[in-house]
Amino acid sequence: MxxxxxxxFSEHIIEATKSVFAMMAGLDIEKDKVVVSNTDKVKGDVxxxxxxxxxxxxxxxxxxxxxxxxxxxxxNMLSMESEQISEDDLKDGIGEITNMIAGDLNNRIGSxxxxxxxxxxxxxxxxxxxxxKGTPVAFKFLVNDQTFYIxxxxxxxx
Amino acid sequence: xxxxxxxxxxxxxxxxxxxxxQSGLNVDEFLEAGNGKEALQVLSSNGGVDVILTDVNMPExxxxxxxxALKSSGETKDIPVVMITTEGxxxxxxxxxxxGVSGFIRxxxxxxxxxxxxxxxxx
Numbered sequence: 001m002x003x004x005x006x007x008x009f010s011e012h013i014i015e016a017t018k019s020v021f022a023m024m025a026g027l028d029i030e031k032d033k034v035v036v037s038n039t040d041k042v043k044g045d046v047x048x049x050x051x052x053x054x055x056x057x058x059x060x061x062x063x064x065x066x067x068x069x070x071x072x073x074x075x076n077m078l079s080m081e082s083e084q085i086s087e088d089d090l091k092d093g094i095g096e097i098t099n100m101i102a103g104d105l106n107n108r109i110g111s112x113x114x115x116x117x118x119x120x121x122x123x124x125x126x127x128x129x130x131x132x133k134g135t136p137v138a139f140k141f142l143v144n145d146q147t148f149y150i151x152x153x154x155x156x157x158x
Numbered sequence: 159x160x161x162x163x164x165x166x167x168x169x170x171x172x173x174x175x176x177x178x179x180q181s182g183l184n185v186d187e188f189l190e191a192g193n194g195k196e197a198l199q200v201l202s203s204n205g206g207v208d209v210i211l212t213d214v215n216m217p218e219x220x221x222x223x224x225x226x227a228l229k230s231s232g233e234t235k236d237i238p239v240v241m242i243t244t245e246g247x248x249x250x251x252x253x254x255x256x257x258g259v260s261g262f263i264r265x266x267x268x269x270x271x272x273x274x275x276x277x278x279x280x281x
């Protein structure tokens with residue numbers, strides 16, 4: 001088995017991501033590689049983060065884009081041109097993508113989690129850290145020769 | 159047909175409107191609200207609508223609270239309400255059914271799903 005894909009929910013995270021991009025933005029995306037440690041740096045310009053928890057587990061899903069690609073994806077969702085996407089459109093759109101991926105993942109595993117509302121982090125080239133706790137995993141995806149990352153971390157509650 | 163879309167994401171409201179237009183459904187006017195409380199204000203100010211599409215998880219007043227408010231008022235109890243949401247838990251679906259929801263659409267969705275659900279709800 002490929003390194004990292006035995007992490008909890010990995011295959012469902014991949015499928016949920018592909019489904020949201022195909023249905024909402026008309027984009028076919030391709031998983032490139034798996035990152036499972038902080039020695040691999042994950043950078044982005046705009047990142048959506050959402051929490052998931054239940055009685056036993058807590059975790060989060062994050063999706064991080066370079067600004068140009070983020071605008072391009074949101075533009076596809078709205079049938080607009082990238083140049084027409086404002087900063088607010090970008091943040092709101094990435095928030096919705098984050099919400100839908102987490103929601104689709106949750107539905108695929110039997111709606112076992114309660115979800116938070118998504119938060120958006122912006123800043124050119126910010127580093128996204130994989131938690132040292134739990135079972136962190138990040139997937140690098142390709143769309144139109146550009147890359148973005150999905151990160152997931154889940155751990156047992158104390 | 160007049161349609162009210164309730165979602166705290168302006169982007170999602172635009173996506174829903176785009177999807178409905180793409181599906182070929184004949185909508186004369188779209189009204190928008192960012193949460194349940196705003197939706198009740200929009201209805202009070204603009205009169206009735208033919209269908210309400212609402213998200214579940216929203217600040218101030220969520221979709222279930224909006225549904226309950228609509229069904230408990232004589233003026234709005236007959237407006238069909240469709241929930242369009244990432245929230246698919248049995249508890250939420252059951253609660254919405256008890257309150258009288260007319261349909262459910264899960265995000266992500268296609269224009270075809272929007273069209274078939276709205277057509278079914280409108281009879």
